[in-house]
Amino acid sequence: MVEAYAAPCGADPVRITGALVMMRRASLLIRRLDSYFAAHGLSQLRFLVLIVIDREPERRSLTPNDIAQRIDISKPVLSRTLQGLEQDCLITLAASRTDGRSKEVFLTAEGRQRLNDLLPGYFGILSEETAGPAPD
Amino acid sequence: MVEAYAAPCGADPVRITGALVMMRRASLLIRRLDSYFAAHGLSQLRFLVLIVIDREPERRSLTPNDIAQRIDISKPVLSRTLQGLEQDCLITLAASRTDGRSKEVFLTAEGRQRLNDLLPGYFGILSEETAGPAPD
């Protein structure tokens, strides 16, 4: 089907198909991850926030701005997500002592626990994905 | 960074990284496509709806149910999308003559035009993606 469309546009059907297949695989993988996280009271985004704080080598906290840059997400979305995580007691927010505009985000013990609980399943899903045959 | 997390979980870091890279590439590609379509008054979803009707070999119309199955999307999302496309005069909706519950969705001349206008750029973006080096 791609050929009939791509050829008149001067595009390479092989490349097009490759890109489409990749998007399809990624989309299916994302669905699986979403449903995995949803079953455990998180989401991909919330999970990423936790992991990014946890893996920080030198510090035990990050600013919202740091987090947004590391996971490449807009600040408003992060702001909303942090509010949810705080309500669920997975993080704590404190005012920055060096910058009156900023905050510091810490993992709670429960947050770290939840993260560690979900990591094996997360990696399992990622491994299966790359293991399986490429779907059409 | 993956190693430190994956090893204790008994996961293969290479596979994990492969899956993460694929998701990253797909995510960037989707962003480019979104911004391309947004600049032309469409969206990926709206574009897919148009293409699926246009490429139908035997018929000039499809039912919403057909469309939802072909592009693997939920019916409510499609319903909302079709309303928008109809408002923008890119499709027309008619009651089905064989099934009182169903509808037929037709492309308008403007819809077909818009589709053909956007196809080259769409394929161009997909080609570039597969052409470029794999980003980290």
Place this chain on the structure above:
DNA sequence: CCATTTAAGTTATCACGATAACTAAATAGC
């Protein structure tokens, strides 16, 4: 040192995905 500009976060609003609950029509089964 005060005014302007830049930066961090939040709120408001919108697009797009999902599921649940609903209406109405078609089909099954007795």
Place this chain on the structure above:
DNA sequence: GCTATTTAGTTATCGTGATAACTTAAATGG
């Protein structure tokens, strides 16, 4: 042939992404 169930589509609600506009604090610069 009338009830049951199934199916098509819509509405309502929610989660998650974006941008624009706003508030407040920091940095710049005359």
